[in-house]
Amino acid sequence: MVPLDRLAQIAERFEYLEAALAEGRGDIAALGREYAELRPVVTEIAAYRAVLAELDQTAAMLKDPEMRSLAEDEMPVLKARRAELEESLRLALLPKDAADARPAILEIRPGTGGEEAALFAADLLRMYQRFAEARGWRFEIVETQETELGGIREAVVNVQGDGVFAKLKYESGVHRVQRVPATESGGRVHTSAATVAVLPEAQEVDIAIDPADIRIDTMRASGAGGQHVNTTDSAVRITHIPSGIVVTSAEKSQHRNREIAMTVLRARLFDAERSRVDSERSADRRAQVGTGDRSERIRTYNFPQGRMTDHRINLTLYKLDQVMQGDLGEVIDALTADDQARKLAEFEA
Numbered sequence: 001m002v003p004l005d006r007l008a009q010i011a012e013r014f015e016y017l018e019a020a021l022a023e024g025r026g027d028i029a030a031l032g033r034e035y036a037e038l039r040p041v042v043t044e045i046a047a048y049r050a051v052l053a054e055l056d057q058t059a060a061m062l063k064d065p066e067m068r069s070l071a072e073d074e075m076p077v078l079k080a081r082r083a084e085l086e087e088s089l090r091l092a093l094l095p096k097d098a099a100d101a102r103p104a105i106l107e108i109r110p111g112t113g114g115e116e117a118a119l120f121a122a123d124l125l126r127m128y129q130r131f132a133e134a135r136g137w138r139f140e141i142v143e144t145q146e147t148e149l150g151g152i153r154e155a156v157v158n159v160q161g162d163g164v165f166a167k168l169k170y171e172s173g174v175h176r177v178q179r180v181p182a183t184e185s186g187g188r189v190h191t192s193a194a195t196v197a198v199l200p201e202a203q204e205v206d207i208a209i210d211p212a213d214i215r216i217d218t219m220r221a222s223g224a225g226g227q228h229v230n231t232t233d234s235a236v237r238i239t240h241i242p243s244g245i246v247v248t249s250a251e252k253s254q255h256r257n258r259e260i261a262m263t264v265l266r267a268r269l270f271d272a273e274r275s276r277v278d279s280e281r282s283a284d285r286r287a288q289v290g291t292g293d294r295s296e297r298i299r300t301y302n303f304p305q306g307r308m309t310d311h312r313i314n315l316t317l318y319k320l321d322q323v324m325q326g327d328l329g330e331v332i333d334a335l336t337a338d339d340q341a342r343k344l345a346e347f348e349a
Helices: 004-023 028-061 068-092 114-134 164-171 254-281 320-324 329-348
Strands: 104-110 138-146 152-160 173-179 190-200 214-219 235-240 245-249 297-302 307-310 315-317
Touching: 004 028, 028 068, 068 329, 104 114, 104 164, 104 254, 114 138, 114 152, 114 164, 114 173, 114 190, 114 320, 138 245, 152 164, 152 254, 164 190, 164 329, 190 254, 214 254, 235 254, 245 254, 297 320, 307 320, 307 329, 315 329
Parallel strands: 173 297
Antiparallel strands: 104 152, 104 190, 138 152, 173 190, 214 235, 235 245, 297 307, 307 315
């Protein structure tokens, strides 16, 4: 059963927000966001209450000999609808990650495996770019360091769109690849790895950075093999002295580079604070999906078998080509469902 008193509280809060927005009271932007989040829930609450009322009416009809047959036909349909709405509302009542609706900073770095790991990191970058493009998200590459063979030593990306972090947060961790490298003449399968970190974008109100705590350096940017060399010192490197975090951006505009670098720095500091708080709340974060533990091996991409396996939920898909083309919907949906099931179990325990 869904707690009816909790549903009543949500409905009352929605009515308050509606009145406050109509009268222009309070922080309109914040109230508007909360109103938008609650509106679909309140719609489902209204549908749920309507079904409960219909069930009561139908139960009464069962006592009427003339209406009994009709009521017996309607009762299973109404009960099924009630169960469907209850499940949806139970999920809606789960505590929300406030960062889910935010844009994200995506960082990809090669791990073990030398040049092959760098090539795999580049493959992952293209995979996420195609995934983002299919959803109409903006995929802005902030910084890349390329190798001569087309791999990457590091990539930092700003991904903008609706619910970006909610979808991408499950990608944090170690991604392992098993394939014959392009540099391998003997045809042997090698195992390499790359690390993915997904950080929610932070606002200035989330993280206050003291100007005295940062050092900003400008420098001349260059790409692999001398490509894309800027003729002016436009690249920006920001060092956060207390944490030792260093962020670089090498776009053509120095002003834009400062803006991008500060965005990435805020995201890293915000993520560090979230991780600290989460660690204090849970002594067993490794048991949770999507915790953002970048040391955890989360997925294997086996090219000879055309197989992708997500080790956290024991999901194996034999559609590796499609996955590498950005078709991540099935695995992300499965990870989301598993995460929700865990939270429901904890919430109802």
